[in-house]
Amino acid sequence: MTRTNHREDGDGTDVPPHLRNLHRRTYPMRTLGMGLAVLPVLVVLHELDTGWPAWAWTLFCSLVWPHVAWLRARHSRVPYRAELTNFMIDSAMAASLAPIMHFNLLPSAMLVTLATADKINAGVRGLWSRSLLGMLVAILVTSVLTGFQLDIATSTPVLLACLPLMVIHTLAVSVTSYRLVRKVQKQNLRLDDLSRHDALTGLLSRGHWQEQATTLLVAGAPASLLLVDVDLFKSINDHHGHATGDDVLRGIADAIRAAVPDGSHAGRLGGDEFAVAVPLALTDSRHVAEDIRARVEALQLDDAPVQCSVSIGMAEPPLAGTGLRAWMESADRALYRAKAAGRNRIQAATPDSLPA
Numbered sequence: 001m002t003r004t005n006h007r008e009d010g011d012g013t014d015v016p017p018h019l020r021n022l023h024r025r026t027y028p029m030r031t032l033g034m035g036l037a038v039l040p041v042l043v044v045l046h047e048l049d050t051g052w053p054a055w056a057w058t059l060f061c062s063l064v065w066p067h068v069a070w071l072r073a074r075h076s077r078v079p080y081r082a083e084l085t086n087f088m089i090d091s092a093m094a095a096s097l098a099p100i101m102h103f104n105l106l107p108s109a110m111l112v113t114l115a116t117a118d119k120i121n122a123g124v125r126g127l128w129s130r131s132l133l134g135m136l137v138a139i140l141v142t143s144v145l146t147g148f149q150l151d152i153a154t155s156t157p158v159l160l161a162c163l164p165l166m167v168i169h170t171l172a173v174s175v176t177s178y179r180l181v182r183k184v185q186k187q188n189l190r191l192d193d194l195s196r197h198d199a200l201t202g203l204l205s206r207g208h209w210q211e212q213a214t215t216l217l218v219a220g221a222p223a224s225l226l227l228v229d230v231d232l233f234k235s236i237n238d239h240h241g242h243a244t245g246d247d248v249l250r251g252i253a254d255a256i257r258a259a260v261p262d263g264s265h266a267g268r269l270g271g272d273e274f275a276v277a278v279p280l281a282l283t284d285s286r287h288v289a290e291d292i293r294a295r296v297e298a299l300q301l302d303d304a305p306v307q308c309s310v311s312i313g314m315a316e317p318p319l320a321g322t323g324l325r326a327w328m329e330s331a332d333r334a335l336y337r338a339k340a341a342g343r344n345r346i347q348a349a350t351p352d353s354l355p356a
């Protein structure tokens with residue numbers, strides 16, 4: 001079974017995580033939008049000298065409905081689903097006011113446009129197109145009920161009454177969108193950071209380390225690769241527990257950070273293996289490797305008496321034209337020899353440890 005980030009709600013509705021609180025987000029905007037929309041409609045009704053049912057309907061849609069919608073969603077077993085229905089009712093109500101106003105052009109166009117824009121802003125796929133259908137039905141039904149009368153000219157008082165909705169609602173929506181965009185930008189930065197760094201140690205992640213090491217490699221300047229592997233790490237885990245093992249990995253990452261010179265790229269390849277690309281020739285980077293080895297040997301944890309060490313394989317960039325893979329293979333062979341020679345030591349690549 002595929003695992004998704006969605007949560008199965010009480011009746012099996014699959015609710016996307018970012019829409020679980022849709023009704024909370026919508027309530028203030030609905031109250032504001034519908035509340036301001038009442039002004040031009042009332043002015044038009046006054047100009048048309050409409051009867052009380054139209055007034056009552058308008059006041060209900062504008063002043064009562066937003067709170068009814070909130071209560072409906074709040075007390076529903078699946079608020080998200082109730083809110084989707086609320087959205088459709090919103091649109092139908094907004095559209096129903098157009099025939100009641102005899103299609104007075106500016107307020108009718110404004111109501112239909114804002115109702116559609118609200119559905120688009122909700123971020124629910126296909127909601128706006130469904131709501132268009134709902135509006136069409138509402139316009140047809142209300143037109144039949146009111147006798148389909150056309151009186152599209154917009155007077156100055158109606159125009160003035162439209163201004164609060166146009167200005168305040170538009171600005172409020174813009175502020176909400178601005179906050180959302182800022183939030184998404186921050187989350188993107190965080191995601192970017194997470195993908196570039198190893199969550200446990202804070203060193204570069206494998207993929208990002210490979211990019212950085214390749215950059216150093218193609219620059220053609222002196223460089224060395226240090227592959228650092230924890231000795232008998234499995235037994236540390238077995239004897240002291242996984243949490244202590246994690247502390248050891250963090251401690252080793254700190255040791256690497258403290259030992260490497262500027263311009264180096266240190267990453268965790270996975271498990272108990274680290275890699276450092278150092279911008280120094282092999283002979284000059286030997287003291288860096290020794291510093292790492294000595295720091296790890298001296299490492300002490302607060303919570304457990306753990307003695308640990310690392311083996312390090314070092315290699316220069318292979319022949320021109322070969323890539324990071326060959327460089328890593330060369331250092332890996334040297335590392336293998338360091339392990340075979342008894343661990344807690346450094347081994348530089350020799351011609352026979354270069355890949356064939």
Ligand SMILES: Nc1nc2c(ncn2[C@@H]2O[C@H](COP(=O)(O)OP(=O)(O)OP(=O)(O)O)[C@@H](O)[C@H]2O)c(=O)[nH]1
Binds near residue numbers: 231235237241243339
């Ligand atoms: N605590 C902890 N352990 C991990 C993590 N990732 C991998 N390991 C463990 O690291 C151990 C690596 O063990 P091995 O590959 O057998 O190597 P080793 O015991 O270090 O032996 P040598 O490399 O031969 O010295 C395994 O037991 C893994 O379960 C991690 O993120 N945290």
